[in-house]
Amino acid sequence: MSFQNPVFIPGPTNIPESLRKACDMPTIDHRSPLFGQILHPARAGVREILKSDSAEVFIFPSTGTGGWETALTNTLSAGDKVLTARNGMFSHRWIDMCQRHGLNVEIVETPWGDGLPADRYEEILAADKNHEIKAVLATHNETATGVKSDIAAVRRALTAAQHPALLFVDGVSSIASMDFRFDEWGVDVAVTGSQKGFMLPAGLAIVGFSQKAMEATKTGTLPRTFFDVRDMTKGYANNAYPYTPAVGLMNGLNQACSMLLSEGLENVFARHHRIAEGVRAAVGAWGLELCASSPAVYSDTVSAIRTPNGFNATDIVTHAAEKYGVAFGVGLGEVAGKVFRIGHLGSLTDVMALSGIATAEMCMVDLGLNIDLGSGVAAAQEYYRGHPGCVQKNAA
Numbered sequence: 001m002s003f004q005n006p007v008f009i010p011g012p013t014n015i016p017e018s019l020r021k022a023c024d025m026p027t028i029d030h031r032s033p034l035f036g037q038i039l040h041p042a043r044a045g046v047r048e049i050l051k052s053d054s055a056e057v058f059i060f061p062s063t064g065t066g067g068w069e070t071a072l073t074n075t076l077s078a079g080d081k082v083l084t085a086r087n088g089m090f091s092h093r094w095i096d097m098c099q100r101h102g103l104n105v106e107i108v109e110t111p112w113g114d115g116l117p118a119d120r121y122e123e124i125l126a127a128d129k130n131h132e133i134k135a136v137l138a139t140h141n142e143t144a145t146g147v148k149s150d151i152a153a154v155r156r157a158l159t160a161a162q163h164p165a166l167l168f169v170d171g172v173s174s175i176a177s178m179d180f181r182f183d184e185w186g187v188d189v190a191v192t193g194s195q196k197g198f199m200l201p202a203g204l205a206i207v208g209f210s211q212k213a214m215e216a217t218k219t220g221t222l223p224r225t226f227f228d229v230r231d232m233t234k235g236y237a238n239n240a241y242p243y244t245p246a247v248g249l250m251n252g253l254n255q256a257c258s259m260l261l262s263e264g265l266e267n268v269f270a271r272h273h274r275i276a277e278g279v280r281a282a283v284g285a286w287g288l289e290l291c292a293s294s295p296a297v298y299s300d301t302v303s304a305i306r307t308p309n310g311f312n313a314t315d316i317v318t319h320a321a322e323k324y325g326v327a328f329g330v331g332l333g334e335v336a337g338k339v340f341r342i343g344h345l346g347s348l349t350d351v352m353a354l355s356g357i358a359t360a361e362m363c364m365v366d367l368g369l370n371i372d373l374g375s376g377v378a379a380a381q382e383y384y385r386g387h388p389g390c391v392q393k394n395a396a
């Protein structure tokens with residue numbers, strides 16, 4: 001018999017049985033109305049999850065990284081200036097992509113653990129009288145550090161500076177798990193993938209474009225073929241794609257949206273918050289600290305936990321995999337070896353989270369850290385006892 005523990009990496013996340021089944025379907029003609037019955041509800045479901053009335057949703061056979069490329073190549077031209085901050089591995093990689101596309105990136109270096117510096121953005125945008133900055137890039141949830149940023153504040157910075165730049169938001173590890181408000185925050189392009197909040201295997205880049213971003217597709221001259229949203233728009237009008245879509249995954253996406261919407265978005269967010277608070281209670285009981293610098297930026301989908309100086313945090317991840325068959329996330333980039341990450345997003349309950357907390361605790365004790373066995377579990381249990389969520393009667 002083989003056993004499968006839940007994973008506690010911050011994506012890909014655990015896949016509910018019903019979604020696995022939804023992805024496993026017979027071949028259909030992807031140029032037929034039958035495909036339209038999968039495509040259009042999936043796009044509508046994503047739009048609702050983005051909290052948008054009018055976003056154009058595009059779904060590519062790709063991953064979140066392809067979503068970044070979609071945002072950039074469809075709207076910008078070589079030499080265009082973009083403004084962003086580097087506060088973790090994913091914002092760093094997005095910057096790298098911009099530079100490889102010949103964009104001129106103004107980078108606000110930000111401590112890893114802090115949120116995006118909206119005040120600094122405002123100063124820079126206000127000083128950009130000729131509106132050379134064409135886009136502001138914002139990573140909503142830095143998965144490397146477990147830091148959430150205030151996208152509404154970034155929009156306020158643009159508004160205060162009366163600046164017309166587009167606002168691109170990476171919501172790869174927030175959308176469908178944490179509150180995300182495409183319309184209210186004035187997001188122009190939102191980017192995510194299938195393998196985190198949507199609880200599916202990796203394989204889809206999911207993006208939303210505002211009407212303003214759609215207008216920019218007419219003037220941007222960066223080369224684009226696979227990720228050209230104009231070709232995609234034409235395809236969608238005929239229930240089709242410019243190439244072969246990942247039909248099974250899209251069927252899964254359709255089901256995932258239904259699951260999330262029937263749970264209720266606010267309930268989904270509350271569940272993630274409650275589970276995250278339990279994990280944070282455990283971290284406190286262990287006497288450890290989060291990489292995230294203050295409660296205002298604590299992520300509800302991933303916690304990056306600092307280990308004491310001189311201790312290699314990656315050893316916890318290796319040990320958990322080898323001894324207990326449980327996956328945690330390693331530290332990335334600047335915080336490699338300094339943090340390990342507990343992913344707590346997607347198809348997860350309090351009880352599942354307790355098993356992850358217990359395993360992390362066993363590993364730390366095995367590896368000689370001065371932690372009392374049971375201390376983190378007890379703290380999380382206390383939290384969950386005092387903050388019960390809805391019992392999921394049919395988690396599959």
Ligand SMILES: Cc1ncc(COP(=O)(O)O)c(C=O)c1O
Binds near residue numbers: 143170171172173
């Ligand atoms: C915040 C964030 N952005 C972008 C990415 C890249 O997405 P993908 O690995 O799906 O290409 C990730 C992946 O973990 C992420 O967490």
